[in-house]
Amino acid sequence: MAKNTFVRMSNGSNRFSRRWGTVASTVDPYITGYHFVYFSYLPPSLETNVKHAGMATGVNINNADIKNLLASACLSVTLPGATVNKAEFNGLGNIKWAVPSNVDWDNNCTIKFLESSGLPIFSTIHGWVRMIRDYRAGVSTLDSESGNGQYTKSNYAATCYYWTTEPNGKIVEYHCCMTGMFPTKDPTDQFGHDITAYDKLELDIDFNVDYLWHEIWTKNFCQSKANEYWGVWGGLSGTQAINGGFAGEDGKDGT
Numbered sequence: 001m002a003k004n005t006f007v008r009m010s011n012g013s014n015r016f017s018r019r020w021g022t023v024a025s026t027v028d029p030y031i032t033g034y035h036f037v038y039f040s041y042l043p044p045s046l047e048t049n050v051k052h053a054g055m056a057t058g059v060n061i062n063n064a065d066i067k068n069l070l071a072s073a074c075l076s077v078t079l080p081g082a083t084v085n086k087a088e089f090n091g092l093g094n095i096k097w098a099v100p101s102n103v104d105w106d107n108n109c110t111i112k113f114l115e116s117s118g119l120p121i122f123s124t125i126h127g128w129v130r131m132i133r134d135y136r137a138g139v140s141t142l143d144s145e146s147g148n149g150q151y152t153k154s155n156y157a158a159t160c161y162y163w164t165t166e167p168n169g170k171i172v173e174y175h176c177c178m179t180g181m182f183p184t185k186d187p188t189d190q191f192g193h194d195i196t197a198y199d200k201l202e203l204d205i206d207f208n209v210d211y212l213w214h215e216i217w218t219k220n221f222c223q224s225k226a227n228e229y230w231g232v233w234g235g236l237s238g239t240q241a242i243n244g245g246f247a248g249e250d251g252k253d254g255t
Helices: 046-051 061-073 118-133 187-191 217-231
Strands: 037-040 073-076 082-088 094-104 110-116 158-165 170-181 202-209 212-213
Touching: 037 073, 037 212, 037 217, 046 061, 046 118, 046 212, 061 118, 073 158, 073 202, 118 187, 118 202, 158 187, 158 217, 170 217
Parallel strands: none
Antiparallel strands: 037 158, 073 110, 082 094, 110 202, 158 170, 170 202, 170 212
């Protein structure tokens, strides 16, 4: 089967009709809608702060559970972009020309999570913010003398990989790694209520991002995770899906 090749597009064929797909030259459109996130690193003391967040009694999880929770509940991701700033010059008759001066990268990422009964997402983000600055005293709960770690970025920031795939859910298209992530809002304002409102709750959480990486190692890591997720499904055979994973984590048929 032919792989994506852009020979016909790059050599100027069909510039009028913009139809390039043939048996030998498959130029398929990029289809969005298949995205994944994976938090590869979380602050070590996060789990302790989530347990003491004071919300539902069922939220008693460790960092490994939080990683799976955030990845599973993710509904959408808005990535930071970049703006190329320029310096303009004027010539005779006010003719303008310009050169690039610097590139201004946005440092904000928004992730939308689906909240569940028991408030696991709120407890995670609320505990995270309390770890950075406790609302009761205005200071961080990070304290090396009490065993919670020093107040350094490695102890309050996370690392997250994000990727999109082809419609098969396996072959990675876009990939990136975001480092220096920490929430910039506590979603307490999302829990107001109206007596006439009965609906699901989706929490938009803004995160700071120090670096947005696009490298060979980000592609390799994201592809390895995509292979892992796809392997749980089992492809056409569905063997692994039936035996625990895609159909039901308990090994049943999921009905």
